[in-house]
Amino acid sequence: MTEIGRPTTAHTIPLGDGRDVVLDWAGATDVGLRRAHNEDSYLARSPLFVVADGMGGHSAGDVASDAVVRRLDEAIDGEFFDTEALEEALRLASDDIDVAAIGTELGVGTTVTGAVLSREGDAPYFTIFNVGDSRVxxxxxxxxRQVTVDHSVVQEMVQAGMLHPDDAEKHPDSNVITKAIGFGAEPSPDYWRVPARPGLRLLICSDGLTKELSASAxxxxxxxxxxxxxAADSLVRDAVAAGGRDNVTAVVVDVRGTVEAVDVESTVPTGQTPRA
Known part of the structure; x- marks a missing residue:
């Protein structure tokens, strides 16, 4: 388990012409009640807010999630970040994971999801990305609203009309994912774009949170x-109290500054609603 970044309030990012983006953020994580080790890692340091959920056994899972957040942290160079730098950092992390996987029987990998503060001209926005079943x-x-779409067997069944969304978490294949960082695969995140408007709150979390708490919770x-x-502490505490079957991690980011209306269009799918 690796935690990078400190809780921060009123982090001000000048945009020019007297306009600023002002962010607050914090993260929390817990091993849960049934696992001996915490394989989740997170990065909460502007402009990157990321959660990774490692797989492959306690030592290997730790290494995988650690590799992702450390490579991303090393790539930070300024107040904004882009997808090219993101994908290069994920490729480096994938190489690190492949080395760690040598001699293992089942392979090593990690999910990764997050929000990247980006810029188009003078307009700030979050690039939301996802590989696996952690969520934003x-x-x-x-x-x-749920921004990301899980890379999982049950999500494919839901999209094909074979499974009702309310039954997804109870399905025996609910833990089977179809994409990850590692396992010899080339990183290929999905992307969405969300304008960085004042009043916006983002939640980045591992599936240990969403398997215990409903969307309404x-x-x-x-x-x-x-x-x-x-908010982050409460979410993690509630998930552990609800069963804590897995490691639980939550990063919460607020846009609370005064920024003029931005021209960037959201690419979150219309009607995308959170699943329990």
Missing amino acids: YMLDSGVL LAAALVTHPGTQD
């Missing part, structure tokens, strides 16, 4: 706790 949610005007915690650290 957005709370905007009191409405919670996530929304309630995010609405009830205005501070990012309080």
